[in-house]
Amino acid sequence: MNLESDRYRSVKAGNRLGAVVLVLGVGIASQFLSGSQLALLTVITIYALAGMGLNLLTGNAGLISIAHAAFMGVGAFSAAYLNVNLGVPALPSILLAGGIAAAVGLLFGLPSLRLKGVYLVMASFSAQIILFWFFEQARWLTGGEDGRFVERPIVLGIDLQEGSRYYLLVLAFAVLGAVAYANLLRTRMGRAFAAVRENPRAAEIMGVNLFRTKMTAFAVSTFYAGVAGALMAWYLEFVAIQAFSLFISIQLLALVIIGGLGTLAGAVLGALFIVLTPELLDGLALQLGMETGQMAPVRQGIFGLLIVIFLLYEPHGMARSWRRLTTYLFLKISK
Amino acid sequence: MDYFLGLLINGIVVGSIYSMIALGFVLIYKATEVVNFAQGELLMIGAYICLEVIVTTGMPFLAGFFTTLVFMTLLALAIEKLVLRRMMGAPVMSVVMATIGIGIVLRSVVLLVWGATNRPFPTVFPREGLDLGVVTVSQVYLYAFFLCLTFMVIFGAFFQYTRWGLTMRAVSSSRKAAESLGVPLVRVFALAWVISAIVSGVGGILAANISGLTPDLSAYGVRVFPAVILGGLDSIIGATISGVIIGVLENLSGGYLRNLTGLSGLGPVAPFFVLILILWVRPTGLFGRKEIDKL
Numbered sequence: 001m002n003l004e005s006d007r008y009r010s011v012k013a014g015n016r017l018g019a020v021v022l023v024l025g026v027g028i029a030s031q032f033l034s035g036s037q038l039a040l041l042t043v044i045t046i047y048a049l050a051g052m053g054l055n056l057l058t059g060n061a062g063l064i065s066i067a068h069a070a071f072m073g074v075g076a077f078s079a080a081y082l083n084v085n086l087g088v089p090a091l092p093s094i095l096l097a098g099g100i101a102a103a104v105g106l107l108f109g110l111p112s113l114r115l116k117g118v119y120l121v122m123a124s125f126s127a128q129i130i131l132f133w134f135f136e137q138a139r140w141l142t143g144g145e146d147g148r149f150v151e152r153p154i155v156l157g158i159d160l161q162e163g164s165r166y167y168l169l170v171l172a173f174a175v176l177g178a179v180a181y182a183n184l185l186r187t188r189m190g191r192a193f194a195a196v197r198e199n200p201r202a203a204e205i206m207g208v209n210l211f212r213t214k215m216t217a218f219a220v221s222t223f224y225a226g227v228a229g230a231l232m233a234w235y236l237e238f239v240a241i242q243a244f245s246l247f248i249s250i251q252l253l254a255l256v257i258i259g260g261l262g263t264l265a266g267a268v269l270g271a272l273f274i275v276l277t278p279e280l281l282d283g284l285a286l287q288l289g290m291e292t293g294q295m296a297p298v299r300q301g302i303f304g305l306l307i308v309i310f311l312l313y314e315p316h317g318m319a320r321s322w323r324r325l326t327t328y329l330f331l332k333i334s335k
Numbered sequence: 336m337d338y339f340l341g342l343l344i345n346g347i348v349v350g351s352i353y354s355m356i357a358l359g360f361v362l363i364y365k366a367t368e369v370v371n372f373a374q375g376e377l378l379m380i381g382a383y384i385c386l387e388v389i390v391t392t393g394m395p396f397l398a399g400f401f402t403t404l405v406f407m408t409l410l411a412l413a414i415e416k417l418v419l420r421r422m423m424g425a426p427v428m429s430v431v432m433a434t435i436g437i438g439i440v441l442r443s444v445v446l447l448v449w450g451a452t453n454r455p456f457p458t459v460f461p462r463e464g465l466d467l468g469v470v471t472v473s474q475v476y477l478y479a480f481f482l483c484l485t486f487m488v489i490f491g492a493f494f495q496y497t498r499w500g501l502t503m504r505a506v507s508s509s510r511k512a513a514e515s516l517g518v519p520l521v522r523v524f525a526l527a528w529v530i531s532a533i534v535s536g537v538g539g540i541l542a543a544n545i546s547g548l549t550p551d552l553s554a555y556g557v558r559v560f561p562a563v564i565l566g567g568l569d570s571i572i573g574a575t576i577s578g579v580i581i582g583v584l585e586n587l588s589g590g591y592l593r594n595l596t597g598l599s600g601l602g603p604v605a606p607f608f609v610l611i612l613i614l615w616v617r618p619t620g621l622f623g624r625k626e627i628d629k630l
Contacts, residue, residue, distance in 0.1 A: 058428060111614035118364070118427065118568065121370055121427070122564055122610060123611060129607045130604060133600060133604045253435075297446035298443065298447065301443030307433070308418055311429050311433045
């Protein structure tokens with residue numbers, strides 16, 4: 001028994017060491033990558049951050065959202081407006097953008113906080129439709145259908161025009177987000193998330209304030225989305241509203257479900273999956289000499305199929321497979 | 336006044352198609368507790384199949400229509416058996432995601448086979464206007480409206496008077512009780528999917544007759560959400576009436592609000608404001624059961 005728990009502890013320590021090595025490795029590697037590789041890495045890291053936020057809400061608190069791309073959009077355009085139009089420094093703009101996204105998220109989360117899953121699906125879907133419509137209309141903010149330019153900021157006196165330098169800012173936020181995620185789950189509120197997800201009635205009887213818990217989950221989750229959106233806007237430099245469409249919201253939801261609900265590793269693995277699968281399929285299609293016109297629907301179809309296959313055969317997501325694999329390897333080596 | 340009546344009638348006709356699709360949605364939800372995000376794609380694929388059958392084989396419309404319904408039945412059975420039956424008891428979000436995945440696959444099949452261009456639907460119903468005294472209405476609208484009405488009456492009778500209709504109502508009122516009394520749940524689930532696919536197919540064909548056929552037709556699938564919530568999510572009557580209300584609302588707000596507010600594209604968005612509003616004030620909708628789990 002003791003041996004088992006010792007082993008478990010060493011697996012955990014191994015995971016933590018692995019995470020540190022991963023972050024350092026990615027940080028160093030990012031400085032030497034080619035332009036297109038760096039672009040992929042940046043998008044993966046930003047989606048991982050947004051995925052953590054959605055995973056807190058969906059995986060940990062059990063509340064679904066089909067509007068996280070729209071909340072990212074709120075963050076993106078808020079940060080752009082604050083930084084470019086109003087001249088607010090970059091770091092406060094990012095945090096304010098997260099705050100604004102959280103406020104909007106609460107607005108749409110509120111009506112469904114007293115209701116069960118299906119209503120939340122509907123409410124968040126409406127949020128996506130309404131917010132996207134707002135992006136189309138608010139030309140002063142988003143440039144409407146033409147999109148808008150967002151200049152990359154100077155952070156603490158460092159010019160981030162260079163993609164590899166900008167990536168370090170993105171990575172820093174992703175690491176902060178990951179550390180906050182892992183620690184939040186160990187707090188009273190984090191435990192309350194799990195209690196509400198497993199059985200809301202029992203949680204309430206045991207003294208968990210349902211309303212406050214769900215509100216917190218929504219606020220924190222949409223704050224993550226807002227920050228990720230702000231980082232996305234600066235990464236893209238030219239921001240089209242399509243970057244925050246319904247399809248992206250669906251991708252984010254697929255990210256957390258395929259990656260692994262309620263786990264940090266799930267958000268990261270899911271982001272890898274969401275960004276790299278289309279790339280790999282494109283590469284494959286090129287190898288097979290397919291016409292470019294046919295590629296898009298094939299890619300989408302395979303993506304849809306993969307979602308269904310994952311749900312059927314690995315409902316706990318890639319994080320579960322990953323943990324199985326690493327634990328197995330670790331125990332094998334430590335023997 | 337003519338403008339108003341035109342919008343109103345257009346709204347009622349589109350609304351009756353919404354009603355029918357909403358019926359399919361509510362049906363699946365009541366019987367299987369699945370929120371079906373693939374409904375719009377089912378509807379789109381139904382319309383494409385019908386068009387293909389009519390154009391390539393030269394069948395008369397009615398034969399093509401029924402061939403489509405047979406195809407929809409098989410498709411629904413396949414989806415139910417291959418995916419959703421295996422996901423019984425999975426969390427809501429996984430099931431939602433599965434139907435989204437199915438929708439994406441169906442959509443890509445349509446894009447691969449038929450492409451994204453607008454295909455005109457062969458003239459099945461005469462388009463000439465029919466003078467109703469106060470206003471002239473295109474005949475295709477009237478046909479669509481009465482076909483929807485007919486289908487809804489047929490399904491109403493099915494639920495009220497047949498053994499399987501009764502069985503389905505039993506399952507939706509209490510799954511556990513029905514199962515312990517020997518109701519074959521699996522068959523009820525399959526039947527719910529079949530009926531839902533059939534009404535989607537009919538809705539798709541009618542919608543394509545009115546507005547032409549592109550993959551964008553799948554938008555109908557989500558445009559019924561407000562109707563479903565307004566009707567109370569678990570009420571078939573509610574879904575039927577709310578479908579028409581939402582159709583009218585959509586057309587009137589599309590026709591008038593633009594000049595009033597200076598904002599464009601409010602037509603399709605207005606119902607979603609209503610949806611949020613309903614969830615704020617009266618989540619049970621107009622006809623929903625009061626005993627909603629307030630958690």
